[in-house]
Amino acid sequence: MSQPRLTHARLEGANVIVRPIRREDAPLAFPLIHAQTEIIKWLAWSGPADEAELAEAYAQWNLGKDDAGANYRFAIETPGCPFVGAISVRFEGHPGLGDVGYWVAARHWGRGIGTEANRLVAHLCFVHLGARAMTATVYLGNHGSARLLEKVGYVREVDAHGVPLVGRPTDLDQDSWTYGLTRYDFQRASAGWTPREETVQFKGA
Ligand SMILES: CC(C)(COP(=O)(O)OP(=O)(O)OC[C@H]1O[C@@H](n2cnc3c(N)ncnc32)[C@H](O)[C@@H]1OP(=O)(O)O)[C@@H](O)C(=O)NCCC(=O)NCCS
DSSP states (O other): OOOOOEEEEEEEOSSOEEEEOOGGGHHHHHHHHTTOHHHHTTSSSOOOSSHHHHHHHHTOSEEEEGGGEEEEEEEEEETTEEEEEEEEEEOTTSTTEEEEEEEEOGGGTTSSHHHHHHHHHHHIIIIISOOSEEEEEEETTOHHHHHHHHHHTOEESGGGGTOOOTTOOOOOSSOEEEEEEEHHHHHHHTTTOOOSEEEEEETTO
16 A cells, blocks of 8 residues: 655644654754663664764655655654654555654653654554554563553554554564554544644645
8 A cells, every 4th residue: 555655744732843854953863862871772773873874864854665655754842942852653664554663852751742742643644644553662671662652542462453563573682562553542542632733745735
């Protein structure tokens, strides 16, 4: 199944904005992620070697082939803070099944930012990108991330809920929990919640 390709997406919640990441985010992002072991130990990425490497990566927020599913990378903003973390969703190789990854700078933890950023991205995927389901892989022991996902409506052991496992990473060298989110579970967990504002543009539109 091919998916519509985004050219822009900005979604705003009560305290969080997600918008396309850009090269210019690197100077703010680099000190928040470089050598931050309490963040990196939970990611399938060892972090950027230097700011230039991060800037190169952030220069492309939208990757992948249209017919095979695209990947999107977003900056997380809060009022007064133009960059507090990042969240990505990958569809490449498994269109219709969005796999999320995210981090929030340690100084901003515990304020609901990760939860709201995930709600905004799940909304984007289900409402605008036609996602059938979402998944997330959480290294064993990452209780904060597990709690966050459960607040959004994700359920551990996705296969028990009939969510397709296509695209699930199988080569992780750490034990992990796999979480899945169906449209139904998302709607139930976020009853009454919607983004305050959303601007979503597609290729060819
Ligand atoms: C996981 C992470 C994104 C959470 O971001 P955050 O903005 O602090 O999340 P929230 O404030 O929305 O909190 C989510 C919930 O987790 C809870 N939580 C946070 N740390 C916790 C911990 N160590 N154990 C149990 N619960 C925890 C919070 O209390 C909150 O639940 P509550 O509302 O019931 O109190 C952030 O800690 C982070 O970037 N960690 C390192 C990278 C990472 O783990 N990425 C995810 C990989 S799967």
